[in-house]
Amino acid sequence: MERHTKIRFLSTIIVIGFAIAVFYHYTMGAYLGNQQPLNSFLFKPKDKFNDFWNMVNFIKELNPYRSDVYIFGVYYPLGELFFFPFTIFKSRNLALLVFLNIFLVCWLFFITKNFSQTNRLDNFRDIFVISFMSYPFLFTIDRANAELYTFLFLCGFAYFYNSFNHYKSLFALICLSLAIAMKPFPAIFLVLLASEKKWKNILYVIIFAALITIFSLLCFQGSILENIQGLRRNQAMFVQDYVIGSGGWPYGVSLFGLIKVITRFVLKITKDIGIIPPSDLGQTFFDWVSLLLRPYSVLSLIIVGLVSLYILTKEKLFWKKLALLVFVMNVIPPTSGDYRLLNLFIPLAFFINEPKSSKFDLAYLILFGLLLIPKNYFIIPAMTDIGLSIGVIINPLLMLIFGFLIIKEGLSKTTRDIPKQSLDRSVRE
Numbered sequence: 001m002e003r004h005t006k007i008r009f010l011s012t013i014i015v016i017g018f019a020i021a022v023f024y025h026y027t028m029g030a031y032l033g034n035q036q037p038l039n040s041f042l043f044k045p046k047d048k049f050n051d052f053w054n055m056v057n058f059i060k061e062l063n064p065y066r067s068d069v070y071i072f073g074v075y076y077p078l079g080e081l082f083f084f085p086f087t088i089f090k091s092r093n094l095a096l097l098v099f100l101n102i103f104l105v106c107w108l109f110f111i112t113k114n115f116s117q118t119n120r121l122d123n124f125r126d127i128f129v130i131s132f133m134s135y136p137f138l139f140t141i142d143r144a145n146a147e148l149y150t151f152l153f154l155c156g157f158a159y160f161y162n163s164f165n166h167y168k169s170l171f172a173l174i175c176l177s178l179a180i181a182m183k184p185f186p187a188i189f190l191v192l193l194a195s196e197k198k199w200k201n202i203l204y205v206i207i208f209a210a211l212i213t214i215f216s217l218l219c220f221q222g223s224i225l226e227n228i229q230g231l232r233r234n235q236a237m238f239v240q241d242y243v244i245g246s247g248g249w250p251y252g253v254s255l256f257g258l259i260k261v262i263t264r265f266v267l268k269i270t271k272d273i274g275i276i277p278p279s280d281l282g283q284t285f286f287d288w289v290s291l292l293l294r295p296y297s298v299l300s301l302i303i304v305g306l307v308s309l310y311i312l313t314k315e316k317l318f319w320k321k322l323a324l325l326v327f328v329m330n331v332i333p334p335t336s337g338d339y340r341l342l343n344l345f346i347p348l349a350f351f352i353n354e355p356k357s358s359k360f361d362l363a364y365l366i367l368f369g370l371l372l373i374p375k376n377y378f379i380i381p382a383m384t385d386i387g388l389s390i391g392v393i394i395n396p397l398l399m400l401i402f403g404f405l406i407i408k409e410g411l412s413k414t415t416r417d418i419p420k421q422s423l424d425r426s427v428r429e
Contacts, residue, residue: 017373
């Protein structure tokens with residue numbers, strides 16, 4: 001498939017998905033009188049930009065892991081310290097404006113660099129659509145979440161990863177180190193380095209990330225040990241509220257979130273037929289989720305191991321390696337917000353510019369497009385009290401299907417190559 005065809009097809013999916021979502025949610029809210037979440041595909045309006053403002057307010061004292069307020073002190077040290085420079089602004093609106101504008105400049109550079117076309121009209125239309133109408137972009141901007149900058153760090157790593165320039169290659173490693181120091185999940189990208197046997201670079205990334213983390217800890221009140229203990233305590237409380245509980249569940253892409261939906265649905269059926277008392281449904285649900293968390297951790301390690309093994313031994317195309325790692329980073333954590341879908345733009349950019357074609361290109365493009373549009377249309381019947389939409393089910397399933405398709409194509413190519421290699425050997429003999 002030609003590059004311009006890919007871009008045009010992708011922008012068409014995004015426009016259609018955006019238009020349908022706006023029409024649906026506006027109708028549900030303005031004409032049918034429905035409230036959140038049916039009147040918008042974004043988060044609660046009163047909570048707009050609060051991922052930024054709460055972090056700025058919380059880091060002012062440089063004591064993010066104190067026990068009196070825990071819900072925001074769960075990021076790794078750099079993820080907390082990153083917001084401290086924004087506390088110097090007297091106006092919180094100006095601080096937010098600077099935070100978002102820095103990202104937007106880098107975002108537009110990334111989009112124009114990877115999605116530009118020669119035709120001016122097509123270029124302006126498609127760049128505008130891809131830049132400003134995709135669900136991950138709109139949702140992450142609405143939350144003003146730190147994922148905006150984790151995404152930029154990962155972009156820097158991917159963009160300069162294969163550079164022959166020593167300083168650019170070093171910059172790529174620093175970008176990955178910064179991403180890992182902010183949030184732990186980008187560490188999965190070390191598999192990319194391992195697939196090319198860049199063991200020294202892996203060591204550099206680990207050392208850089210460790211040094212950045214230690215420096216961040218030294219900036220906080222209290223000793224390093226006290227802050228580490230505070231972080232562990234806060235993360236344990238976060239697990240209770242967000243992993244086992246329902247915090248953030250309606251706007252998540254985690255596979256564990258899908259498992260929780262199935263669990264809740266089964267328990268709802270058992271309540272309806274009288275197996276468990278109605279009053280016990282909530283506590284029974286939490287008990288079952290707590291019970292499932294440990295086997296899910298084992299399942300997660302198995303999936304990570306299998307995907308890593310495939311990348312290390314089979315996959316050659318760079319964009320496919322990136323895609324598989326992004327899927328793992330998005331889906332495997334037991335809680336994972338919709339803002340993580342923004343990272344899909346990294347493999348998407350390399351897919352758009354990949355000169356080699358595949359019979360699965362159209363399928364890949366459709367899957368990318370579906371992941372970039374809003375899907376929280378209907379509230380799941382058994383989840384009306386929580387406000388869970390079908391997006392919680394569809395998004396992780398789409399990424400699992402996408403990953404399976406990539407691996408299936410890679411393995412089938414290996415299978416087809418075996419007879420050809422044997423034939424070549426017999427001809428030589």
